[in-house]
Amino acid sequence: MSAALDALVKEALTTGRVAGLPDGHFIGGRFQPSQSGARMESFDPGRGTAFASFAAGDSTDVDEAVGAAQRALEGRWRDMKPAERGRILQRAASLIVENAHRLAVVESLDSGKKLAEALGDVRGAARAFEYYAGACDKLQGDTMPLGRDHFGMTLHEPMGVTAHIIPWNYPISTAARGLAPALAAGCAVVAKPAEQTPFTALLLAELLHDAGLPDGVCNVVTGTGREAGAPLVAHPGIDQITFTGSVATGIGVMQAAAANVTQLVLELGGKSPVLVFADCDVEAALNGVMEAIYENAGQICSAGSRLVIEASLKERFLGRLVERVSALTLGHGLTDPGMGPVNSAAQLTKIEGMVAAAVTRGARLHAGGTKAEGSELGHGWFYRPTIVEPVQGSDAIVQEEVFGPVLTVQGFESEEEALALANGTGYGLVAGIYTAEFGRAHRLARDIDAGQIFINEYFAGGVEMPFGGNRRSGFGREKGLDGLRNYTRVKSIAARIFR
Numbered sequence: 107m108s109a110a111l112d113a114l115v116k117e118a119l120t121t122g123r124v125a126g127l128p129d130g131h132f133i134g135g136r137f138q139p140s141q142s143g144a145r146m147e148s149f150d151p152g153r154g155t156a157f158a159s160f161a162a163g164d165s166t167d168v169d170e171a172v173g174a175a176q177r178a179l180e181g182r183w184r185d186m187k188p189a190e191r192g193r194i195l196q197r198a199a200s201l202i203v204e205n206a207h208r209l210a211v212v213e214s215l216d217s218g219k220k221l222a223e224a225l226g227d228v229r230g231a232a233r234a235f236e237y238y239a240g241a242c243d244k245l246q247g248d249t250m251p252l253g254r255d256h257f258g259m260t261l262h263e264p265m266g267v268t269a270h271i272i273p274w275n276y277p278i279s280t281a282a283r284g285l286a287p288a289l290a291a292g293c294a295v296v297a298k299p300a301e302q303t304p305f306t307a308l309l310l311a312e313l314l315h316d317a318g319l320p321d322g323v324c325n326v327v328t329g330t331g332r333e334a335g336a337p338l339v340a341h342p343g344i345d346q347i348t349f350t351g352s353v354a355t356g357i358g359v360m361q362a363a364a365a366n367v368t369q370l371v372l373e374l375g376g377k378s379p380v381l382v383f384a385d386c387d388v389e390a391a392l393n394g395v396m397e398a399i400y401e402n403a404g405q406i407c408s409a410g411s412r413l414v415i416e417a418s419l420k421e422r423f424l425g426r427l428v429e430r431v432s433a434l435t436l437g438h439g440l441t442d443p444g445m446g447p448v449n450s451a452a453q454l455t456k457i458e459g460m461v462a463a464a465v466t467r468g469a470r471l472h473a474g475g476t477k478a479e480g481s482e483l484g485h486g487w488f489y490r491p492t493i494v495e496p497v498q499g500s501d502a503i504v505q506e507e508v509f510g511p512v513l514t515v516q517g518f519e520s521e522e523e524a525l526a527l528a529n530g531t532g533y534g535l536v537a538g539i540y541t542a543e544f545g546r547a548h549r550l551a552r553d554i555d556a557g558q559i560f561i562n563e564y565f566a567g568g569v570e571m572p573f574g575g576n577r578r579s580g581f582g583r584e585k586g587l588d589g590l591r592n593y594t595r596v597k598s599i600a601a602r603i604f605r
């Protein structure tokens with residue numbers, strides 16, 4: 107760890123705070139309090155105590171932010187050359203890297219995640235801006251062959267004002283993967299970070315402003331889903347919504363969008379399988395499974411939460427996995443432990459309840475299965491890394507997203523059975539496949555009903571790879587050039603050429 111980062115971490119751990127956090131919504135290029143004056147607190151999950159407060163917005167603040175974005179769309183932003191837009195986004199990427207330590211410390215304190223993971227998320231956010239910066243001046247349309255006397259072409263126009271509802275598990279990453287392509291396309295944005303983790307979205311908006319983004323192009327309203335999120339997605343001034351969160355909330359957002367016929371992308375949950383065949387590189391599979399479910403304490407939409415393993419390898423693999431899991435130390439995210447806390451008391455209670463219920467239905471615990479307390483863990487919200495083997499694949503612990511460090515185990519005898527288990531839930535976000543056989547990997551990649559497949563390395567790829575789900579995992583794709591298309595609409599222009 108560098109001396110500068112070390113000093114920031116020490117200060118945060120000693121005082122329980124970070125000095126100079128942004129105060130207020132970011133609207134029209136400046137921080138401002140809620141019009142109602144209301145505030146709420148953000149908690150340090152590693153200690154279970156409040157560490158800072160922030161503005162609690164409502165529909166009045168949302169109206170103001172949407173108005174600022176609409177005005178910005180008609181000004182300098184619209185007239186700016188696409189290449190100049192790209193330069194601003196590139197400068198933003200550089201500023202994120204320059205401020206990476208501070209952003210990561212704030213992210214870790216606010217979300218509970220390990221500092222090393224927060225640093226990775228911040229680098230990923232910078233990479234999103236770098237990637238889409240290069241796309242600004244390449245949003246080309248087509249020409250259509252209409253014959254000698256006509257001319258046909260398409261333009262890719264910005265959608266307009268876009269709303270971004272951001273969850274608490276990957277605050278800066280999710281903000282960046284939505285904001286960067288929206289801005290690259292020429293949209294103006296209003297983001298609503300989760301009430302559990304409001305700070306890095308505000309810091310990001312400030313950095314974008316410092317990078318040269320005109321006032322009002324990027325606005326952030328903080329507050330609860332009900333008070334600030336709901337009026338934003340229901341606002342008639344919003345032209346596109348990108349929502350990342352739970353299935354239940356996503357359904358409500360879709361209903362609100364329908365009332366205004368607003369386009370939307372829904373990135374919801376998952377119950378993603380990791381298929382492990384006996385011929386695989388066992389070491390790579392062990393690493394993959396550990397990362398798939400214990401990174402960010404399992405609070406990942408694309409977590410590999412179901413180990414689906416060939417029967418002949420099962421006992422040996424489970425033995426090794428349990429060894430690894432037992433060696434995972436728990437601690438405050440800023441101390442970079444093996445695994446950090448979960449994000450909230452509510453989340454901890456939900457995980458506890460789901461695992462306990464599965465156990466009463468006969469599920470066998472191979473590891474964990476309880477929350478963790480102890481002097482060094484204080485009042486933080488810790489759940490032990492857990493491996494649970496249900497009696498039946500229809501059990502809720504296999505079918506429902508836990509959003510915690512809980513891995514289920516299911517065995518299979520044949521490739522057909524593995525495929526059936528992989529497709530055996532209502533979700534379809536991602537899937538991992540570990541096998542040495544190329545043909546099998548690609549047969550399964552073809553037949554698994556999911557938006558993204560990882561072969562022999564879970565979480566392989568980056569911002570270049572489109573990401574999104576099928577079925578209950580939602581629809582639409584973020585990241586990659588497909589992610590950019592959410593923020594443009596096609597206009598066709600056909601003209602007659604007179605002789």
Ligand code: ADP
Nearest residue numbers: 272273299300301330331332335336351352355
């Ligand atoms: P969780 O239940 O895990 O907090 P949610 O899907 O409810 O997950 O939250 C994800 C994001 O959606 C957060 O930013 C939250 O504030 C926001 N949100 C919650 N309810 C609504 C709503 N009705 N409309 C818009 N956004 C909402």
